[in-house]
Amino acid sequence: AQTVTQSQPEMSVQEAETVTLSCTYDTSESNYYLFWYKQPPSRQMILVIRQEAYKQQNATENRFSVNFQKAAKSFSLKISDSQLGDTAMYFCAFYFGNEKLTFGTGTRLTIIP
């Protein structure tokens, strides 16, 4: 079974700074997908970014980028120029085949004005 670990329960950063959220996972598969989801206070889950394991290039979406280290099974999320609206819970998730998403325990990120 796959597992996803987020070792930072809470983080805070000043507005406009850069922050990196860490995620590690365990799997014996070679082709899979990784995701970062954001859950703001409204509780609506929002897909932030996705990465296919077969792609070596790190995914980027505007201010959000990932550092995907397949051999190390690491998938960190970098948020540049952080904004107050980035305050949320962030979940790392793993997906393989046609099965369910496996979520990490989450990191609560607070952006300080």
Added chain:
Amino acid sequence: GAVVSQHPSWVICKSGTSVKIECRSLDFQATTMFWYRQFPKQSLMLMATSNEGSKATYEQGVEKDKFLINHASLTLSTLTVTSAHPEDSSFYICSARDRSASGGRPDTQYFGPGTRLTVL
């Protein structure tokens, strides 16, 4: 973009009553819908996977007789919490997978806004 709605957004009920939560895909057809439960400050826990026209697949430890799931159409799945008790109080979230996406691509799984259930 694809939108998933849930109704109601919050509900308060008395212990022993049943509560039904609806999950609808508004502008796409969903072959598969997922029901999650989330406790405060915790991650999402998958309860069951429902496929249109077939019985739901429940995760280990989830009581299928207590949490009834029906996926009667490609746009609607319902979760009924039967004989609810205070320990069933939680935040319930559904998600839907877009049927049009080839191979059931996971990034086409869209989440509803959730339903907060409080059982008195």
